[in-house]
Each structure stands twice: as C-alpha cells, then as structure tokens.
Amino acid sequence: MQAPVIKNSPARVIDIIKWADNYFSLNGFENPRIEIEWLLEEILNCKKVDLYLRYEEQLSLKQLNKLHTWMNRRIKKEPIQYIIGKCEFYGRSFIVNKDVFIPRAETETLINIVLSILGNIPGQNILDICTGSGSIAVTLAKELNKANISAIDISKKALEVAMINARRHKVDINFEQLDILTTSYNHKIDMLVCNPPYIPISEMGMLMEDIRLYEPEIALTDGNDGLLFYKRISKLAPTIVKPGGQIVLEVGLNQHPTLVKNIFGVKPFTDLQIISDLNGDPRILKASIN
Numbered sequence: 001m002q003a004p005v006i007k008n009s010p011a012r013v014i015d016i017i018k019w020a021d022n023y024f025s026l027n028g029f030e031n032p033r034i035e036i037e038w039l040l041e042e043i044l045n046c047k048k049v050d051l052y053l054r055y056e057e058q059l060s061l062k063q064l065n066k067l068h069t070w071m072n073r074r075i076k077k078e079p080i081q082y083i084i085g086k087c088e089f090y091g092r093s094f095i096v097n098k099d100v101f102i103p104r105a106e107t108e109t110l111i112n113i114v115l116s117i118l119g120n121i122p123g124q125n126i127l128d129i130c131t132g133s134g135s136i137a138v139t140l141a142k143e144l145n146k147a148n149i150s151a152i153d154i155s156k157k158a159l160e161v162a163m164i165n166a167r168r169h170k171v172d173i174n175f176e177q178l179d180i181l182t183t184s185y186n187h188k189i190d191m192l193v194c195n196p197p198y199i200p201i202s203e204m205g206m207l208m209e210d211i212r213l214y215e216p217e218i219a220l221t222d223g224n225d226g227l228l229f230y231k232r233i234s235k236l237a238p239t240i241v242k243p244g245g246q247i248v249l250e251v252g253l254n255q256h257p258t259l260v261k262n263i264f265g266v267k268p269f270t271d272l273q274i275i276s277d278l279n280g281d282p283r284i285l286k287a288s289i290n
Contacts, residue, residue, distance in 0.1 A: 011058060011064060012055065013055050013057050013058075013059065014056070016036065016059065017036055017037070017040070017055075020032070020036035020039075021033045021036055024036065027075055036071075038080050039067060039071065039074070039084070043059070043070075044057075044063075070084070077208075077214070079211075079215070081102045082214060085097065087103055089105075089135045089139065090108050090111055090135075090139045092139065094165050095164050095165055095168065096161065097161060098216065099157035099158050099160075099161055099216060100132045100155075100158045100216065100219065101132045101215055101216065101219035101220070106278075106279065106283055107135070110193060110248055113248050113284055114144075114193060114248055115143055117191070117246055118191070120146070121146075122146035122147075123146060123147070123148065124144065124146075124147045124190045124191060125150070125187070126140060126144075126147055126149050126190065126192075126193060127150045127151070127152070127189045127193070127240070128140070128150070128152070129152055129180050129194040129233070130152075130153060130194055130196045130229070131151035131153045131159070132153060132155075132158050132161075132162065132219055133158070133162055134151060134161065134173070135165070136151075136193060137150075137166070138166055138169050141171035142171060148174075149172075150173065150175075151174070152175070152176045152177070152178040153177065154218070155177075155216070155218060155219075156177055158219070162175060163175055180229070180233075181228060181229070181232050184239075185236065186240075188240060188242055189240055189241055189242065190245045190246075191246045191248065192233065192240070192241055192245075192246075192248070193247075194233060194248075194249050196229035196233075196250075197218065197220050198230075198252045198256065199220050199221045200224070200225050200226040201221050201224060201226075204220065227263065230249065230264075233247065233249065234264055234266075237269075238289060243268075243289060243290060244288070244290075245289050246289070247285075247289070248285070248286050249285045249286075250283060250284055250285075251282065251283065251284065251285050253282075257283075257285065260285050261285060264285065268290040269288070269289060269290075270287065270289070271287060272285065272287045273285070
C-alpha cells in the first residue's frame with residue numbers, strides 16, 4: 001500500500017509527524033514515530049530535537065514529494081539507511097547503498113577493543129578483512145592517525161563505496177579486491193580485524209525482511225555454516241600476523257561465539273577472550289599470536 005498524499009501543501013512538520021506516525025503504525029512498524037522522525041531529519045537537515053522546535057514549519061511541495069517517495073520505499077521494508085544513502089557509525093556519517101552491509105552499533109565494540117589494545121602506538125599495520133562500506137577501516141584510520149590501514153573485500157562495488165568513505169573522511173587506506181577464502185595475503189601485519197559474513201545459510205530465512213530482502217547476501221552469509229571465514233583466518237593469521245600481534249573478530253549470537261572460540265583454541269593463538277557489546281551480548285573474539 002502506498003503512502004496517501006497530503007493534499008494540502010505546504011504542510012506543517014507536526015501534522016506530518018502525526019499523520020505518518022499513524023500510517024506507519026497501521027502498516028505494522030514497531031516504532032512508527034522514529035520512522036518519520038528519521039526521514040524528516042534528513043529532509044530538513046536537522047536533529048530530532050529540532051523537529052519539535054520547528055513543528056510549525058511547513059514543508060514545500062518538493063519536500064513533500066520526496067517524503068512520499070521515501071515512505072513508499074520504507075513501507076516495502078527497505079532500510080532507511082539505503083533510502084537516505086548514509087548511516088552513522090562511531091559518531092561519523094558513512095555512505096551506504098545496496099552493495100554494502102549497513103554498519104551496526106554493535107560493531108563499535110570492535111573499534112573500542114582495537115583502540116584499547118593499540119592506544120597511541122605508532123606505525124601499527126592493521127588489516128581489515130571484509131571491509132564492506134569501509135566503516136571499520138576508516139574509523140580506525142581516524143582514531144589511530146599513526147597507523148597504517150589496509151582493507152580487502154571480494155566485492156568491487158563494495159570497495160568503491162569504501163573508497164568514497166575514505167575520501168569523505170580524508171584518510172589514506174590501501175584497498176585491495178581479494179577473495180580471502182581462496183587467495184593468500186602477502187603482507188605482514190600487527191593486527192587483523194574482521195566482521196565477516198557469519199549467518200548460517202540455514203538461518204537466512206529467519207532474518208527480518210529489512211535485512212533479508214535488501215542487504216547483500218554475500219555480506220550476510222558464507223553460504224555454509226557461518227564459520228568458513230573464521231576457519232580461513234585461523235589458518236591465515238599465523239602466517240601474516242607478526243608474533244605478539246592480535247586478531248579481533250566479530251561473532252554472531254547463540255552458540256556462535258563458542259564455536260568460533262573453539263576454532264582458535266589451538267597454537268599459536270593465546271589469551272582468547274569473548275567480549276560482550278553494550279547490550280551484553282557476546283560479540284567480539286580477541287586473541288594474541290605467539
């Protein structure tokens with residue numbers, strides 16, 4: 001069902017919020033007010049609090065037409081991040097489109113762990129595997145301005161987005177198209193980070209429509225049991241990570257953290273830890289290499 005058009009133009013912000021709140025609610029959205037607030041923030045280029053300070057402001061016909069187009073896309077469960085073309089990660093704005101996985105707040109835990117390990121140690125060589133939008137690589141480059149960041153991905157289109165984000169945030173990152181499951185990486189590094197596709201193919205049908213219908217499948221699942229990338233990294237890391245170096249990997253939910261930890265429970269991996277995110281969910285595997 002398409003969004004009904006507000007006939008009276010221009011229309012006030014407060015009227016649009018009330019109207020769209022009801023419309024999203026009727027279409028089964030759990031947080032309908034948040035949906036319309038997010039869209040209006042982008043159209044009006046303001047923060048949420050400003051919407052209510054500007055509640056008497058009227059949208060132009062052009063703005064209303066854009067809002068209707070966006071709402072019709074959202075009703076079909078297309079992620080808002082794809083609709084507006086960007087998302088927030090670690091306090092920064094990143095360009096995203098259908099070619100890349102949308103960065104999640106949970107992954108910010110990975111950033112915090114890397115920063116706690118490296119601090120201000122200069123000259124560290126860090127490799128980000130499965131970089132996607134480049135959110136991890138770019139964030140680390142911004143936070144660790146004396147580090148050398150490299151990033152790889154199998155997808156050329158994803159790398160194009162990552163390069164845009166690197167230019168957007170004015171950081172130098174060595175990007176390379178590489179299928180890490182079949183190809184070796186020939187540079188020595190101090191740290192390996194990765195948020196790989198880890199949803200088992202058997203669980204793809206259980207995902208929310210927003211994810212299942214729109215986010216790239218190659219960024220969600222390894223087409224297998226959700227462990228292929230971890231098994232590959234367990235073989236690759238000892239050959240490319242310098243002794244004393246670290247690996248920091250995002251993991252899934254339920255039994256997944258335990259299964260991943262078991263993969264790395266062999267030499268030369270030591271000091272294995274599973275670290276929880278801010279929601280209390282086991283989220284990151286950290287390990288050292290002797």
